[in-house]
Amino acid sequence: MPHQHPPDHSPWRVVWESAQRLSSSGNHREPHSVSRTPTDAASTPAGAFQVSGGIYVGKSIYVNSTTASTTTSTGSIVAKGGLGLAGAANIGGALAVTGATTLSSTLGVTGTTTAAAINASGAVNISNSTASSSSSTGALIVSGGAGIGGALNVGGNGSIGGTLGITGTTTAAAINASGVVAFTNTTDATSSITGSHTLAGGTTTAAAINASGAVNISNSTASSSSSTGALIVSGGAGIGGALNVGGNGSIGGTLGITGVGGSLYVGGSITSSGDVTAFSDIRLKKQVSTLTDALDKVKRLRGVRFLRKDTREECIGLIAQEVEKVIPQVVHERTLAVGDPETKYKSVAYGNIVALLIEAVKELAQMMESNFSQ
Structure with missing residues (x-):
């Protein structure tokens, strides 16, 4: 049966004419053009070239149209259904995806991308190694917030210009x-x-x-030096309030209490391998006078032996309240717990009593010398 050519008004006419030229030339490798009055395809069926079945193309397809795409129904190529690409796709302009996109391979982006959301069931790998020095530099720049439902691991330094809010529990190296x-x-x-x-x-x-x-x-790690224990401070430690040490305290350097009226309270004993001294420089003093009636004051003091209520230890010493009536200058009162009057106790500066004892001995020596001279 002889082949019939399509009627002139049929859209297949251009395909038939191209096939006739290919057959007559005998060379199927030479390029041939199919021309017809250009008509845009705004819907189906429409346009200069219509195919109701499939099309197989062994070479490249070049679309000369420069129509920009602003929606899913505009642009040089419009696909009503899905678009499957077995190879790589290079897009020089913007890529807008309104539905779900599944990538079985790698998505490479050489420029900047903006989108409402990117959802990936697998890993998103950014191989760009641009360093970040601010919130607008780096391989990944997020203009808005970033919500992370799992763990966040940062291999380099992290700089936060605003507030870092942590509502749950975090674990990190540093x-x-x-x-x-x-x-x-x-x-x-x-x-x-x-x-x-x-x-x-x-x-x-x-x-x-x-x-x-x-x-x-x-x-509860014990401390035997400045580099051991539960808390280790390489530099100095400034304490504006009271310091209470329940165990032994070892100080390798100098313990300085610079506040006027500052105090150090120790619940146990204080042992020093060196001297325990107090400032006595004349430059710190004025209105200096020699103690008088020292012997009489010493005679009014009472040395006692007693048993401590807290430690049950037998000790000797003085009674602060009795000393206060004779030489109040050596008696001090401190509250151990702020706001608790029951913890207000009196203490005695035993070292300062030495001055009174010296003058008392001198008075006693004078009395003895006077008696001997008579």
């Missing part, structure tokens, strides 16, 4: 902050795993730590 790290959680610590800030391991701080509440260290 947190380094050049500014202030503030914990607004006010949970009290009743053990080593409770409280607003819990550390399972050690902590190192190069700057200051400011805490409005109590800092509780439950580690």
Whole structure:
């Protein structure tokens, strides 16, 4: 049966004419053009070239149209269904995806991408190694917030220009902050795993730590030097309030209390391998005068033997209240617990009584010399 050519008004006419030219030339490798009055395809069926079946193309397809794509129904290529690409796709302009996109291979982006959301069931790998020095530089730049449901691991330094809010529990190797790290959680610590800030391991701080509440260290490691113990401070420690030490205290350097009227309270004994001294420089004193009636004052003092109520230890000494009536200058009163009047106790500066004893001995010596001279 002879082949019939399509009628002139059929859209297949251009395909048939191209096939006839290919057959007559005998060379199927030469390129041929199919031309027809250009008509855009705004819908199906429409346009200059319509195919109701499949099309197989062994070579490249070049679309000369420069129509920009602003929606899923505009642009040089519009696919009503899905678009499957077995190879790589290079897009020189913007890529807008309104539905779900599944990538079985790698998505490479050489420029900047903006989108409402990127959802990936697998890993998203960014091989760009641009360093970040601010919130607008680096391999990944997020203009808005970033919500992370799992763990966040940062291999380099992390800089946060605003506030870092942690609503749950975090574990990390280290947190380094050049500014202030503030914990607004006010949970009290009743053990080593409770409280607003819990550390399972050690902590190192190069700057200051400011805490409005109590800092509780439950580690019970004993300290035998300045580099051992539950709390190790490489630099100095400034304490604005009272310092209470329940165990033994060893100071390798100098312990200085610079505040006027500052005090050091020790619940146990103080042992020093060196001298324990107090300032007695004349430059610190004025209105200096020699003690009088020293012997009479000494005679009014009473040395006692007693048993301490707290330690049951037998001791000798003086009674602060009795000493206060004779030489009140050597008696001091301190409250051990702020706001608790029951912890207000009197103490005696035993070392200062030496001055009274010296003058008393001198008075006694004068009396003896006077008697001998008679």
